[in-house]
Amino acid sequence: MELKLSAPVDCIADFTYNFYWQHRGSKLEPTDRVPHQEGSAYTYRDVVEALKRGDDVYVSGDVGHRLCSSFGVDLHFFSGTGATIPVGDVIIDGDVDTRMGISMTAGAVYVAGTVKTPIGNVIEVASDRIGYRKYRSITDVVCNGLRDDTLEPPNVLSGTQLTVSDALVRDTVGARCACDARICVEGDVDLSTGILMRRGTVIVTGRAGMNSGALLNGGTVIVRGDADAFAGIDMKSGVLVIGGTPQGYLGANKRGGTIYARGATALPPSKALAVTGNDIALVSRHLGISQLHAMMFKKFV
Numbered sequence: 001m002e003l004k005l006s007a008p009v010d011c012i013a014d015f016t017y018n019f020y021w022q023h024r025g026s027k028l029e030p031t032d033r034v035p036h037q038e039g040s041a042y043t044y045r046d047v048v049e050a051l052k053r054g055d056d057v058y059v060s061g062d063v064g065h066r067l068c069s070s071f072g073v074d075l076h077f078f079s080g081t082g083a084t085i086p087v088g089d090v091i092i093d094g095d096v097d098t099r100m101g102i103s104m105t106a107g108a109v110y111v112a113g114t115v116k117t118p119i120g121n122v123i124e125v126a127s128d129r130i131g132y133r134k135y136r137s138i139t140d141v142v143c144n145g146l147r148d149d150t151l152e153p154p155n156v157l158s159g160t161q162l163t164v165s166d167a168l169v170r171d172t173v174g175a176r177c178a179c180d181a182r183i184c185v186e187g188d189v190d191l192s193t194g195i196l197m198r199r200g201t202v203i204v205t206g207r208a209g210m211n212s213g214a215l216l217n218g219g220t221v222i223v224r225g226d227a228d229a230f231a232g233i234d235m236k237s238g239v240l241v242i243g244g245t246p247q248g249y250l251g252a253n254k255r256g257g258t259i260y261a262r263g264a265t266a267l268p269p270s271k272a273l274a275v276t277g278n279d280i281a282l283v284s285r286h287l288g289i290s291q292l293h294a295m296m297f298k299k300f301v
Helices: 044-052 138-144 277-287
Strands: 002-004 057-060 090-093 108-111 122-125 133-137 156-158 161-164 182-185 201-204 217-223 237-242 258-261 272-274 298-300
Touching (some): 138 161, 138 182, 217 277
Parallel strands (some): 090 108
Antiparallel strands (some): 108 133
């Protein structure tokens, strides 16, 4: 499939259709034609369905925000399984705006121009297409390996441990991870770190944006710096550890799992408990602090 765009368009190859379950068509309908096409009349759904068939999508021109959102996910909301599915690749002969590849789990994105940050759950690998940079899902890389790809330095994959030290700010790091991988981000992150994880560990050495551990359903998210509002929102299970100061609404609508933090108030239905010996050891180990320091934390259940 080929699209020629005369102006940037948001949500190309967005499997969520800009989080359709939230706006219910007020922002776009899957059956809407993609604006600013020249010589074609494809809809947003046409693009997604082509990728689900394994076709590649080539775009000539710049694209806007949220390119390839939840790329590779067979979403429950659209009667899917919720699992990762094989997809074709997306090739952009132009620039890409922010939040490319949020919650992406499969496929590859090739970009000839620049990519603005924050980006999503993606990492750059050496490109097999001349004149383009290549990006793959972080979750895909740690769970399925690099295959024939190699990471662009300074990022390093050793077994199932990925160290990300390229200083690029990302959203949704580790999204939907379902394997016993370890992702260490040396620096800051933005939105929804570890969203919908079921297994594995994400460690952030800096601060985190809003919604850290959102919909966490297993595994562990560790933020060694501060965390913005709504950390642990809609959390189902797993562990969220915040070493710095959490902002408001910690654990909003939390249904399960455990949050360790200090300087925060329990938001019903959660309650704050004093940490015990095992809790103290866990917090000390995850944050690299003394057990005396770890005793200052609370356990939100």
